[in-house]
Amino acid sequence: MKLIEFVRERRWVPVSGYLIYVAALAAGYYYNLTFVQLGLIDLGTRLVGLPPGTVSMAMAALALLTLVVAVTSGVLMDRRGTSADLYAKLRLLFAVVLVQLVLTAAAPYVRSPWQFGLWVAVCALPLGVGIPVTFSFMIDFVPVRDRGYVAAAVAGLSFFAAALYPMEWRIEEFSAVMAAAMAPAVVVLGVLSLRRVPFVDALARQHEAFGTGRFCRPEPIRTTSATFWGLVALMFGVFFVDSLGFLRIIETPIYIYTSWQSPEVGTRLFIAGVHLVGAFVAGVLYTSFDRKWLFLWVFGLFAFTHLQYVFHIRFGSDGTPPLLMPMFYVLAVSFYTTLNFALWPDLSTPETVGTHTALGVGIAGWLATFLSTALALYSEGIGLPLLTHLTYVNALALLLVVSLPVALYVHRMVELARGVSAS
Amino acid sequence: MKLELIPLLILALLLLSAGGADVETAEFVIEGDHEVTDHRGALIVGDATVTVPPDAEVPGPVYVIGGELRVEGTVAGDVTQLAGVLALEDGAAIEGRLQHVAGTERTADGAVVAERTAVEVTRNDPGPVAAYLPTALATLALALAGAWLSRRWPTLLENVGATARDHALISLTVGGLVFVTFLSVFVFMAFTLVLVPVSLLGLLLGAAAVAYGVVALGYLVGRRLETPRVGLATALGVAVVVVLLEASSAVPVVGDLLAIGLLLTGFGAVVLTYFGLRRFEPVTLPE
Numbered sequence: 015m016k017l018i019e020f021v022r023e024r025r026w027v028p029v030s031g032y033l034i035y036v037a038a039l040a041a042g043y044y045y046n047l048t049f050v051q052l053g054l055i056d057l058g059t060r061l062v063g064l065p066p067g068t069v070s071m072a073m074a075a076l077a078l079l080t081l082v083v084a085v086t087s088g089v090l091m092d093r094r095g096t097s098a099d100l101y102a103k104l105r106l107l108f109a110v111v112l113v114q115l116v117l118t119a120a121a122p123y124v125r126s127p128w129q130f131g132l133w134v135a136v137c138a139l140p141l142g143v144g145i146p147v148t149f150s151f152m153i154d155f156v157p158v159r160d161r162g163y164v165a166a167a168v169a170g171l172s173f174f175a176a177a178l179y180p181m182e183w184r185i186e187e188f189s190a191v192m193a194a195a196m197a198p199a200v201v202v203l204g205v206l207s208l209r210r211v212p213f214v215d216a217l218a219r220q221h222e223a224f225g226t227g228r229f230c231r232p233e234p235i236r237t238t239s240a241t242f243w244g245l246v247a248l249m250f251g252v253f254f255v256d257s258l259g260f261l262r263i264i265e266t267p268i269y270i271y272t273s274w275q276s277p278e279v280g281t282r283l284f285i286a287g288v289h290l291v292g293a294f295v296a297g298v299l300y301t302s303f304d305r306k307w308l309f310l311w312v313f314g315l316f317a318f319t320h321l322q323y324v325f326h327i328r329f330g331s332d333g334t335p336p337l338l339m340p341m342f343y344v345l346a347v348s349f350y351t352t353l354n355f356a357l358w359p360d361l362s363t364p365e366t367v368g369t370h371t372a373l374g375v376g377i378a379g380w381l382a383t384f385l386s387t388a389l390a391l392y393s394e395g396i397g398l399p400l401l402t403h404l405t406y407v408n409a410l411a412l413l414l415v416v417s418l419p420v421a422l423y424v425h426r427m428v429e430l431a432r433g434v435s436a437s
Numbered sequence: 438m439k440l441e442l443i444p445l446l447i448l449a450l451l452l453l454s455a456g457g458a459d460v461e462t463a464e465f466v467i468e469g470d471h472e473v474t475d476h477r478g479a480l481i482v483g484d485a486t487v488t489v490p491p492d493a494e495v496p497g498p499v500y501v502i503g504g505e506l507r508v509e510g511t512v513a514g515d516v517t518q519l520a521g522v523l524a525l526e527d528g529a530a531i532e533g534r535l536q537h538v539a540g541t542e543r544t545a546d547g548a549v550v551a552e553r554t555a556v557e558v559t560r561n562d563p564g565p566v567a568a569y570l571p572t573a574l575a576t577l578a579l580a581l582a583g584a585w586l587s588r589r590w591p592t593l594l595e596n597v598g599a600t601a602r603d604h605a606l607i608s609l610t611v612g613g614l615v616f617v618t619f620l621s622v623f624v625f626m627a628f629t630l631v632l633v634p635v636s637l638l639g640l641l642l643g644a645a646a647v648a649y650g651v652v653a654l655g656y657l658v659g660r661r662l663e664t665p666r667v668g669l670a671t672a673l674g675v676a677v678v679v680v681l682l683e684a685s686s687a688v689p690v691v692g693d694l695l696a697i698g699l700l701l702t703g704f705g706a707v708v709l710t711y712f713g714l715r716r717f718e719p720v721t722l723p724e
Contacts, residue, residue, distance in 0.1 A: 159722045231723055298610040302719035311614075318622060325628070336467050338621060 016157045027216045031155035034217075036167050038107070039355065041199065042148050043172040045192055049118065050141070051383070052264075053188040054134075055391075057121055061185060062130045070391035076134045076141075077384025081376040083142020088372025091146055098225070098364040100154050100218035104207035106147045110140040111203060115196040122186045145380070149371035152359035153225040154217060159301075161228070165355035166297025169348055173289035177274065178282055225367075227360035229305075235361045237369055242361060244421075248309055249357070249378030251414045252350045255316050257383045259407040260343070261390035263323065266400055273340035281337065288341050292348030299349075300356055306422060308353050313415040315346035320408035327401045354379060442483055443620070445502035445519050447627045447636060449481050452500065452517060465628075466504075482506045482521065489529075497533055501540060508548075518542065525550070572683060580675040583652040584668035587659070591667060593713030597653035598660075600717040601706035607719060609698060612650075612705025619643060649712065650703020654678045 020028045058069035096102045117137055124133050156164045206214055229235055235242050264270045276282055299308050319342040326335055358374035359367060393403050464478065466485040474493040485504040489495055489512060497514020499506060505522040508529040515533035520540045527547035534552040587594055601608050623639040626632035655675030662670045682699065685692035709717040
């Protein structure tokens, strides 16, 4: 690892870059995992009193708005050279966190539907801008060789924290935790971004060495290329399958109160620990193998996990579900989250990282998650049985497992037909 | 779930299907304390404590493969004990047949068993030689396999051994992931009954791969002897590895973790090298 070299050589500036990246991304992802994805549902349904169908429409609207803002800001960042300007990105992040702090503190006081709608619309702005800004930090702070492990650290830590705290998935709890964490972050970001600091000057030059991603050598990946959009489609499928299944599972007491929301600290600690282990394993796989293996593992794990849930609902729903089921779910989630953090910067250069991260995370992550969330809420609203719902999810996961090797095989066939020599 | 329960679970599922019971309603209780009052199908008691309370009646069949089954009420069908503890309290009734194969059984005077069969196993206190005989035989078998392989196809062991040595973290990671995933898949397959043969085959193949990994690690150790008699060196190396694995189990937790880590590293190297058919090289990353 380059990090070990930096520590041995006592080069503390790049080491501090790792720490800033992990802290910023882990905190941001924890915010999205808890406050936005789970807190917003609680806010809409419990405090505002909206029916699940209306909340699902609001979630879909938030997804679309976030996507539009993310892509617009990502493209603008690349065109104006902001993607390669660390100070400019830190100032943007300062503004993003400041707005999110206000929104977070205000959330528990939202009571009427129009207030909820306004809150959602405003929330999309910092979320959208935050995507290209935070994800593109990878090119400033983390050398290519260590990206798998650093992405694993971000995924593992954010899921570890989310699995253990807060105990109740309620907007009031989320709001208190987030506001307390954001206030000092705003101060630190203000100090780092609004005046020149020597060590930030040194960090700002690192993208010259670290900036070109793993998959952009020797030729950079173009935004219009089939490679880029193929990966966007694959990640969209991963996020969609995860969210579509999970949102119904967490609404089922027998599954959620024996795992993610178990009153037993040991059970939650087990899940948090599996997140850490899973992320680390994903980091090792990402660093050592071609990306297709990680995708295959993710789809395979999801297919097996949903198969277990379907099997359990059909044959064994009287008994306590074994922890093996959430364990495999957690493994799959940790795998693809690690992949998500490392993949988009590795498909980019300092000139394209804004657009690529915005499109990748925006479409594959946000759009898929929120569309599937809306669909899951809708299926619950129309009374679709859990077994039927998870059977659909399982079918989708199996389809993706099969499609990936078939697509790779066809791709190879096309290469051979075009006369490209075997690699 | 304890690994040693897996063969017993598969055996219980085989007995269940052979007995014509409806496997779709079977429940496998893996852990925790449970009180069963109205379960409608077969019950398999794993590493858990299951109680049938005084006024309850469960239809059976019930298979005890670990943990404890405490009967205070009635089991209408058969009970088969393959391991674990079976406690029949006062007032308990087994209206079917109680088949005792192994494990501990406690029967109160007031308990009623309609029919009882037992597989008598005469157990002698093993002497020091007999206690270590299975390990010694396994070591001998692995050492012979290692000696033969290292003389016949040394490249296979060289590839696996070099991967385990040069890429230990990747081998351990891949070994752990493949082991946990495929073990779960094979156990899951056993529940379908149709796939029990595939499940058994998979478990055997997995055990063979783990053994192959031990042989490859033994080959690595043997090479340090720097002797031209590669077969003998590998056999001695395998013996050293097995002794190391046995000795490490004497240290609680840390020793077990070390032993598991070593086995998984060897197993992962076997997987990564396609059983030694090629050398593993991770992707090259730029600085």
